[in-house]
Amino acid sequence: MKTSRRHFLLVSAGVGSSLALSRVAFAATAPNALSESDPQAQKVGYTEDASKVDKAKFPNFAAGQSCANCSLFQGKASDEYGGCTLFGAKQVASRGWCSAYTNM
Incomplete structure (x- = not known):
């Protein structure tokens, strides 16, 4: 399966935002x-x-x-x-x- 640059960028953006949100949730407790x-x-x-x-x-x-x-x-x-x-x-x-x- 060949992935396009557009697909790669969309997936990368989704993963990056998920990581950022999980860090915010983790920071809510010690x-x-x-x-x-x-x-x-x-x-x-x-x-x-x-x-x-x-x-x-x-x-x-x-x-x-x-x-x-x-x-x-x-x-x-x-x-x-x-x-x-x-x-x-x-x-x-x-x-x-x-x-x-x-x-x-």
Whole structure:
């Protein structure tokens, strides 16, 4: 099968745009982000979105608490993900929350 230059350019453009889109989607989460299904995360009720905390299960949760303003968070408040002293090399979402939250 002989391919034309036009066909090659169209296929190349499609592949290039697919790669660019996949890089954008991958950049949306940290490469070593902590998963809510991680056993250590489950022990402390970690959730990536503090607005979804089960308030019946975690009555110590208060509105406005998030990883970004927790004293254990090792990133800047403006970072989407950052380190946490509880989870070693794993990155937590700044908008997340867990029962170890402290603001001291």
